[in-house]
Amino acid sequence: MVLNMTKEEFDVFFESYAKNVDEANTQNFWKLSDALILEIIKRHVPDPGQKGVILDAGGGTARWAILLSKIYASKFTVFDLSIDMLKKAQKNIEKERLGERISLLKGDLADMSNVLTESVDHVISIYSPLSFIEDRDKALSELHRILRRGGKVLVMGHGYYNAIASKINNYRAAATELHGLDRESLVKWAPSVPVLNVFSKEGLEKMLSDAGFITKQTFGVPVFVQPGLEDFDSENKLRSEISKALEDGAFFNAVFDLEMKHNGEAYVANRGMNIFALAEKK
Numbered sequence: 014m015v016l017n018m019t020k021e022e023f024d025v026f027f028e029s030y031a032k033n034v035d036e037a038n039t040q041n042f043w044k045l046s047d048a049l050i051l052e053i054i055k056r057h058v059p060d061p062g063q064k065g066v067i068l069d070a071g072g073g074t075a076r077w078a079i080l081l082s083k084i085y086a087s088k089f090t091v092f093d094l095s096i097d098m099l100k101k102a103q104k105n106i107e108k109e110r111l112g113e114r115i116s117l118l119k120g121d122l123a124d125m126s127n128v129l130t131e132s133v134d135h136v137i138s139i140y141s142p143l144s145f146i147e148d149r150d151k152a153l154s155e156l157h158r159i160l161r162r163g164g165k166v167l168v169m170g171h172g173y174y175n176a177i178a179s180k181i182n183n184y185r186a187a188a189t190e191l192h193g194l195d196r197e198s199l200v201k202w203a204p205s206v207p208v209l210n211v212f213s214k215e216g217l218e219k220m221l222s223d224a225g226f227i228t229k230q231t232f233g234v235p236v237f238v239q240p241g242l243e244d245f246d247s248e249n250k251l252r253s254e255i256s257k258a259l260e261d262g263a264f265f266n267a268v269f270d271l272e273m274k275h276n277g278e279a280y281v282a283n284r285g286m287n288i289f290a291l292a293e294k295k
């Protein structure tokens with residue numbers, strides 16, 4: 014399997030993705046996953062204040078920048094390669110009247126030449142833009158370059174061990190596919206989804222430290238709750254058993270608490286569907 018997508022394949026995938034992503038958390042599995050991500054960001058990325066900038070790498074439709082701009086005083090830059098995701102971002106920002114706080118920048122994370130060196134206070138990267146990128150080392154060294162000293166990066170990739178478990182249990186994948194996934198750390202979830210990089214906690218931490226970062230802690234998101242296949246319905250209309258069960262607030266809160274209690278423990282993080290690593294530029 015190879016990762017590199019043509020520009021056309023990339024555009025086709027994100028054109029349809031852009032239409033529904035903002036409604037994904039109407040499915041409770043994603044609502045919980047988003048709540049965990051938000052909590053991890055709030056605990057580990059300090060607010061750089063009104064003059065500061067947080068760059069959302071692969072920030073797509075600006076949904077995180079919009080949410081975070083209600084909690085943080087800083088400005089946000091949404092950096093993304095997909096014109097369709099950025100068009101949706103533009104509309105979302107106008108609707109929220111956040112044009113003064115959130116700016117958009119089109120570009121490739123593997124070549125951020127339109128962002129100045131040490132111009133950004135912190136970087137977040139959510140729901141795995143890094144999984145789509147062939148030259149991950151270049152992307153991480155670009156994030157290191159643009160970050161100010163003392164700045165934090167919180168970057169996510171699809172989980173390697175979870176991908177193997179899911180391909181065995183949910184898909185009963187062929188032996189050749191399972192061995193290929195193990196050997197190459199590449200996964201293909203569905204015909205319409207590109208081939209994606211998957212990461213172990215140790216692998217992502219090594220890449221971050223090779224890029225010059227000091228790694229701090231790595232989280233699995235989520236580590237215990239597992240999505241149903243219905244949670245991947247691109248129109249967000251289907252409801253999995255787990256999403257239905259999470260309608261019960263007491264159950265939702267108990268799962269949230271258990272996830273937050275254990276998701277940053279070194280021996281639990283690799284259970285993560287996504288691996289979310291925190292590092293710092295010294």
Ligand SMILES: C[S@@+](CC[C@H](N)C(=O)[O-])C[C@H]1O[C@@H](n2cnc3c(N)ncnc32)[C@H](O)[C@@H]1O
Pocket residue numbers: 027034070071072073074076077092093094095098120121122123138139140141142145146
């Ligand atoms: C799964 S989406 C997540 C979007 C957003 N972070 C969110 O959580 O809603 C992945 C995003 O990564 C972006 N992306 C993928 N490869 C990229 C690259 N090489 N440079 C910049 N953005 C990229 C896509 O355009 C898409 O917006």
